[in-house]
Amino acid sequence: MMPAFARVLFHVDMDAFFAAIEQRDRPELRGKPVIVGAPPNRRGVVATASYEARRFGVKSAMPSVTAGRLCPQGIFVKPRIDVYRAESHHIMAILADYTPLVEQVSVDEAYLDVSACVREPDPLVAIPASRRLARELKQRIFIERGLTASIGVASNKFLSKVGSDFQKPDGLTLIPEQEKRAFLRPLPVRAIPGIGPVSAARLLEFSFQTIGDIQDSTPERLRAAVGSFAERLHALACGEDDRELCFESERKSISSEHTFDVDTNDPQLIRATLLDLVADVAGTLQRKNLTASTLQVKVRYADFTTLTRQTTLQEPVCDAAEIYRAIRHLLKKEKLLKGHIRLLGVGSSNLNEPSGQMNLFLGNQPSAK
Numbered sequence: 001m002m003p004a005f006a007r008v009l010f011h012v013d014m015d016a017f018f019a020a021i022e023q024r025d026r027p028e029l030r031g032k033p034v035i036v037g038a039p040p041n042r043r044g045v046v047a048t049a050s051y052e053a054r055r056f057g058v059k060s061a062m063p064s065v066t067a068g069r070l071c072p073q074g075i076f077v078k079p080r081i082d083v084y085r086a087e088s089h090h091i092m093a094i095l096a097d098y099t100p101l102v103e104q105v106s107v108d109e110a111y112l113d114v115s116a117c118v119r120e121p122d123p124l125v126a127i128p129a130s131r132r133l134a135r136e137l138k139q140r141i142f143i144e145r146g147l148t149a150s151i152g153v154a155s156n157k158f159l160s161k162v163g164s165d166f167q168k169p170d171g172l173t174l175i176p177e178q179e180k181r182a183f184l185r186p187l188p189v190r191a192i193p194g195i196g197p198v199s200a201a202r203l204l205e206f207s208f209q210t211i212g213d214i215q216d217s218t219p220e221r222l223r224a225a226v227g228s229f230a231e232r233l234h235a236l237a238c239g240e241d242d243r244e245l246c247f248e249s250e251r252k253s254i255s256s257e258h259t260f261d262v263d264t265n266d267p268q269l270i271r272a273t274l275l276d277l278v279a280d281v282a283g284t285l286q287r288k289n290l291t292a293s294t295l296q297v298k299v300r301y302a303d304f305t306t307l308t309r310q311t312t313l314q315e316p317v318c319d320a321a322e323i324y325r326a327i328r329h330l331l332k333k334e335k336l337l338k339g340h341i342r343l344l345g346v347g348s349s350n351l352n353e354p355s356g357q358m359n360l361f362l363g364n365q366p367s368a369k
């Protein structure tokens with residue numbers, strides 16, 4: 001008999017991470033609508049809202065002005081990035097106790113391959129074993145860090161992510177392989193990671209309301225709605241996803257991307273997002289003591305058309321300002337910033353450890369950061 005899972009993956013996602021840290025550290029904020037981000041009287045956006053604030057409709061990436069209007073009693077808190085980053089290291093260290101096979105996807109999110117921890121020939125044994133392990137992991141995070149996480153357990157990345165989203169906060173959702181299609185069927189298309197309100201509206205125009213509607217669609221109809229993304233979307237709707245986990249040690253490229261909640265052409269938001277992505281890539285390069293000789297930029301437009309352009313530099317880089325300059329230049333030269341944008345990505349490849357000379361050069365810079 002085939003085991004229930006070819007692989008057992010966890011997707012661990014911290015609940016309202018920044019806001020939860022603030023509520024943990026400042027007891028007076030507990031149970032209150034906390035909004036981490038720019039104050040409501042200034043330009044800027046919400047980084048994270050506590051669940052109490054979400055009840056008013058406040059969401060990540062929403063302009064703070066809007067958040068202030070939706071939730072006048074919201075308590076705006078200035079982000080403490082260093083604290084969040086340090087907390088992230090603690091959480092990732094706990095995850096690494098269970099398996100070395102961890103792919104960290106963001107400051108508060110990771111995939112774990114725990115197949116070896118729960119390997120059982122009998123699916124009736126493996127499922128409770130997976131559940132027990134996930135529960136234990138959640139408990140450890142709560143006891144040691146005072147924070148809650150949601151975990152999705154399934155055989156692939158997509159399903160485990162859908163699972164961690166399913167019962168947030170403090171959720172634990174296991175999607176057995178043989179039940180995956182049935183599990184996905186009733187969910188709205190928005191439950192598919194990357195499908196935002198605009199794509200959902202587009203899908204709705206073609207009467208795709210639930211994931212089941214996508215499962216049942218002909219390829220032609222789906223192609224009419226989402227173009228070249230159709231095949232991938234159909235596979236996801238059926239719970240198929242063969243992406244491998246990507247471990248740092250075997251990384252050949254370092255990249256970061258962001259899908260906007262609402263497709264945008266706002267230069268301010270695009271610039272801020274690019275700066276974030278560049279800072280993310282530069283931070284990872286520096287942490288790994290790597291430099292990149294090639295930089296890529298990826299733009300996906302409202303109609304799902306995706307363009308990728310790259311440039312090879314004369315001198316390898318790992319500095320955020322230099323990467324930003326090169327990316328900006330590339331976007332301009334290739335005229336990529338036109339119309340409404342759905343996703344932006346920044347990547348680096350051709351990675352190398354800096355030569356001795358390069359090290360010396362970096363070491364001599366007046367301020368490394």
Ligand SMILES: [Mg+2]
Binds near residue numbers: 013014016017108109
């Ligand atoms: Mg999270």
